[in-house]
Amino acid sequence: xxxxxxxxxxxxxxxxxxxxxxRYEAQLLDDLRxxxxxxxxxxxxxxxxxxxxxxxxxxxxxxxxEIYSTHTERLLAEGHAYRCFCTxxxxxxxxxxxxxxxxxxxxxxxxxxxxxxxxxxxxxxGELFAVRLKIGxxxxxxxxxxxxxxxxxxxxxxxxxxxxSTGMPVYNYVVTIDDALMQITHVIRGDDHLSNxxxxxxxxHAFGWTVPGFAHLSTILGPDKTRLSKRHGATSISSxxxxxxxxxxxxxxxxxxxxxxxxxxxxxxTMQELAEEFTLERVTPSPAIFDFNKLHWLNRxxxxxxxxxxxxxxxxxxxxxxxxxxxxxxxxxxxxxxPWSEQxxxxxxxxxxxxxxxxxxxxxxxxxxxxxxxxxxxxxxxxANASAHKVLEAFATRIASLPTPVTAEAFKAxxxxxxxxxxxxxxxxxxxxxxxxxxxHSGPEFDKVVPLMEAGSALxxxxxxxxxxxxxxxxxxxxxxxxEN
RNA sequence: GGCGCUAUCGUCUAGGGGUUAGGACGUGAGAUUCUCAAUCUUAAAACACGGGUUCGAUUCCCGUUAGCGCUACCA
Numbered sequence: 001x002x003x004x005x006x007x008x009x010x011x012x013x014x015x016x017x018x019x020x021x022x023r024y025e026a027q028l029l030d031d032l033r034x035x036x037x038x039x040x041x042x043x044x045x046x047x048x049x050x051x052x053x054x055x056x057x058x059x060x061x062x063x064x065x066e067i068y069s070t071h072t073e074r075l076l077a078e079g080h081a082y083r084c085f086c087t088x089x090x091x092x093x094x095x096x097x098x099x100x101x102x103x104x105x106x107x108x109x110x111x112x113x114x115x116x117x118x119x120x121x122x123x124x125x126g127e128l129f130a131v132r133l134k135i136g137x138x139x140x141x142x143x144x145x146x147x148x149x150x151x152x153x154x155x156x157x158x159x160x161x162x163x164x165s166t167g168m169p170v171y172n173y174v175v176t177i178d179d180a181l182m183q184i185t186h187v188i189r190g191d192d193h194l195s196n197x198x199x200x201x202x203x204x205h206a207f208g209w210t211v212p213g214f215a216h217l218s219t220i221l222g223p224d225k226t227r228l229s230k231r232h233g234a235t236s237i238s239s240x241x242x243x244x245x246x247x248x249x250x251x252x253x254x255x256x257x258x259x260x261x262x263x264x265x266x267x268x269x270t271m272q273e274l275a276e277e278f279t280l281e282r283v284t285p286s287p288a289i290f291d292f293n294k295l296h297w298l299n300r301x302x303x304x305x306x307x308x309x310x311x312x313x314x315x316x317x318x319x320x321x322x323x324x325x326x327x328x329x330x331x332x333x334x335x336x337x338x339p340w341s342e343q344x345x346x347x348x349x350x351x352x353x354x355x356x357x358x359x360x361x362x363x364x365x366x367x368x369x370x371x372x373x374x375x376x377x378x379x380x381x382x383x384a385n386a387s388a389h390k391v392l393e394a395f396a397t398r399i400a401s402l403p404t405p406v407t408a409e410a411f412k413a414x415x416x417x418x419x420x421x422x423x424x425x426x427x428x429x430x431x432x433x434x435x436x437x438x439x440x441h442s443g444p445e446f447d448k449v450v451p452l453m454e455a456g457s458a459l460x461x462x463x464x465x466x467x468x469x470x471x472x473x474x475x476x477x478x479x480x481x482x483x484e485n
Numbered sequence: 486g487g488c489g490c491u492a493u494c495g496u497c498u499a500g501g502g503g504u505u506a507g508g509a510c511g512u513g514a515g516a517u518u519c520u521c522a523a524u525c526u527u528a529a530a531a532c533a534c535g536g537g538u539u540c541g542a543u544u545c546c547c548g549u550u551a552g553c554g555c556u557a558c559c560a
């Protein structure tokens with residue numbers, strides 16, 4: 001719509017009373033806004049914003065029931081539709097029979113030829129009825145922008161129900177009326193609707209309306225090639241948001257799933273660029289498998305580009321949830337905590353695919369557990385080495401005599417002294433110290449980690465961050481056989 | 486079962502009657518004076534199968550196979 005200066009309409013299709021709840025609608029509007037998709041016409045948001053509405057409202061199908069019943073009367077009067085008095089039991093039995101006999105399941109058409117008078121009398125007497133559309137003998141064909149010409153034999157369409165015996169019209173019916181009345185030129189939807197389209201085309205014909213353009217987009221599949229669903233991980237928009245995926249990464253990824261730009265070498269598109277370049281003609285008809293790897297790559301890409309304040313805001317809740325950052329900003333926090341948080345983020349952001357992985361990566365800053373570190377097999381192997389003890393002893397005495405806070409430069413100097421004193425170098429030198437300070441033999445550069453520990457130890461945090469000296473002291477105290485050597 | 490849709494590297498895709506079948510993610514290797522991450526360089530990796538049409542088919546047509554969808558008084 002944006003590409004060609006059209007309008008994007010948001011319509012709430014809530015004719016299934018049992019499955020429609022206000023909270024779903026609120027969630028939907030919320031998700032769309034978060035993604036950066038805004039609509040020109042649509043329902044007033046129940047969450048408060050005043051976006052939406054327009055000249056073709058109301059935009060909730062549940063509020064358009066009168067419109068539909070007027071149209072049903074017209075169809076009935078013109079003979080394009082008829083009342084069907086068949087009971088569910090009857091229809092179920094017929095269906096079962098057809099399945100047992102390996103026959104295609106069509107409606108028998110039993111009620112098709114009940115006379116208008118008879119039909120009216122039975123209806124007036126209170127007999128329950130559904131309304132069915134009369135399908136003519138000719139094949140129904142239409143053009144799909146993604147797939148080309150599509151044709152269905154009339155028998156396979158059967159006489160579809162338009163209005164349930166409860167009086168509530170059915171989705172395939174109302175969607176057609178709404179699309180026509182709202183002057184929709186392009187119907188863009190999932191290909192699970194492709195088989196429904198001949199029914200809808202027949203409805204356009206019955207009313208004498210112009211059939212719009214259709215574009216059926218392929219389904220997104222999971223790695224096992226079945227429809228993407230909950231067991232594949234995130235499927236709702238909000239779950240991506242909760243994981244810490246940026247909206248621009250998601251929209252970019254979604255656009256790439258089933259579409260390729262001309263040339264086929266560009267991968268990153270902003271919403272603005274998408275609006276300028278996206279065309280339905282270039283949409284692929286084959287279904288695509290959702291690939292978290294590529295989404296993560298895009299997310300990392302946009303995380304790098306994003307404003308650091310914005311990312312800090314987004315990342316903060318994950319640390320708060322872990323109990324490591326305070327919930328509220330105090331005055332002190334503003335001046336000291338914010339710069340520290342930014343440092344923290346700068347260090348760990350390149351290491352994550354999505355924001356919710358941040359606490360795990362930063363864990364060693366907040367949780368210091370020498371016993372656990374020593375219990376780790378790989379760590380134990382490193383510490384079992386005789387030189388490791390020499391390194392740690394040399395390191396401990398020198399680091400303890402340093403003025404606080406320990407700077408990155410002072411730390412580097414100490415490491416050099418330890419190197420000459422112990423004769424250890426490379427891994428032999430760094431790994432024991434790294435284990436002592438962080439509990440693991442791998443992690444980010446000391447140049448960045450040391451200042452972060454030092455500055456962190458001066459802050460008032462829900463979980464205190466220990467200084468380099470404190471860590472060294474505690475770790476050596478916990479090393480049992482050091483003194484014996 | 487019936488009807489429909491789909492089929493290029495593991496994945497997302499570009500391309501299209503004659504091409505060294507291009508790019509990206511991921512994977513492997515190398516570089517970056519501890520490691521991890523990031524970054525850079527580099528390598529391996531594809532036209533589902535069988536028939537046509539054609540001088541020539543991965544490309545067009547038909548079929549097979551496989552996957553998905555619909556087959557509801559769900560959307």
